[in-house]
Amino acid sequence: MVETLGIYRRLAFARVRADWQYRGPFIGYTITQGLISVLDFVQIAVIFGRVSSLQGWSVAEVAFLYGTSSVAFHIGDVFVSEVEFAPKRIRLGTFDSLLVRPMGAMVQLCADEFAFRRAGKLVQAVAILVWAMAAVSVAWTPARVGVFVMMLVAGTAIFGSIWVITSSLTFWMIEAGEVMNSFTYGSAFATEYPMVVFGRWLRRLFTFVVPAAFVNYYPALFVLGKSDRLGGPSWRRFASPFVAVVMVLLASFVWRLALRHYRSTGS
């Protein structure tokens, strides 16, 4: 495991060095990525220019949701979203070379397609989260800090799993990449707002189907000491780690299935 991480680090660094050969675009892209995602948050700020709270959530509290979701999403984006390149590599025929090496295909794929420029967005997400944590009126007890750390870890695992699952599905539907994006980016967008602003069917979708609500909404209820206006059971506030484990297991199963399918069709 430690050895695999070491190899991952070398392969990912090789990719960064390769990208650095084209450093103009590399730097430009990293900076613009950060700037563009600032606009994302500006959009939320604009809403609060008109209203002082969203269904009982203050601007700082929504910023907290936005920050936790973005940090989790972009850590996943930096390290796991590379699995999206699987169908492209299958089309180009370069997927096979991953399968003849003595390492898991997913680790190699994620390292090989590692894109440092995505870290630009992560910086912006961390900045907003830090601001939100200072602005919300919360007494940071050990329990709250614990749940807060847990939500970032579980959130990253949930988003990462969504990426792996949707990318695995493209093994069967090579052209379905755009549809799959609506699950990944769609769930990231949904978690930037409190679940209460959505209609009932969307809330159910994000709780039971694509469990994005467990990334931040439910644990945030506990951290921020808020009541769930929707009256969901209170255990949901602590369920994120279990949801994350289930999602990771599911993702690993679907990925294996996809690999198995590829290896028997060779498409």
Added chain:
Amino acid sequence: MIISLEDVTKEFVVYRRAEGRWLRRERVRVRAVDGVSLSVSEGELVGYIGPNGAGKSTTIKMLTGILVPSSGVIRVAGVDPQRRRVELARRIGVVFGQRTQLWWDLPLRDSFDLLRYVYRVPSARHASNLDAFVSLLEMSSFMETPVRQLSLGQRMRGDLCAALLHDPSILYLDEPTIGLDVVSKARVREFLSAVNRERGVTVVLTTHDLSDVERLCSRLVVIDHGRVIQDGSVASIKDRFGEFRTVVVDLEEPGPPLVVPGAEVVKVDGPRQWVRFHRSATTAAAVVASIAATAKIRDLTIEEPDIEDVVTAVYRLGALSSPSGTARAQSPRE
């Protein structure tokens, strides 16, 4: 046996548009490999040849564990390649002639360095292998050049080195000489034969270039329509299928084309004449005797059958002898 295949079959399901029906697809089963049985001993250098679509690459992919056979049993180095793919990867080297395994934007040396970690090769072993291959393949002048700037021949040498740095006991090559010029081809062949001879690496290569086979391989396996249609030493196959041989004679004086029973003169160049005969019609001895009776011979050589002609004959006879050979696609299923 380091490699064995027992009655291995690989079917693909392909979709094609149904005739006359818009938006309707037909499911068609295509048998790319059809009951191949084969075994390779340690240290052999086997040429696996066949026309496009004969099932060569599919077989190689099954041997590496990339593809799972539809039926049959495969053992490579004692294990089932599909189940133990990752573990087996350490013991095999693979070169896909059309696609490089090297890191495109980095200096060649970096690829070798990364592979040391991926395959977890002890650093002293890696260094001594690298030294040996760099000098054998004459790569020292372009080790610091990014792979994307290498010529095709240089890149192929890089790929060969990359596939062997971890001391694999088996090396698979899919079209290793495709697109290379004559000099590069020769260099690749020399290298492969050295690796096979000196390191005892078992080599299986697919190729379209029959001169590869002739110069390199101790054994030839001919596959067509997914079936093995010939398997033997290059010499024995030539012997069986080389239908025509040619006696080249240098006469004392230029003259009209000779008349030889059972043979014909195919070319005349001054005093030199090429007399070709079918092996069923006569023998080299009879042809030479007949020429000596009518003209003065200064020198003569006997040309062995050309490998291209031999393989053409193998394909032709193979297609005749396998009844289902041409009807690969079975009846469509909905």
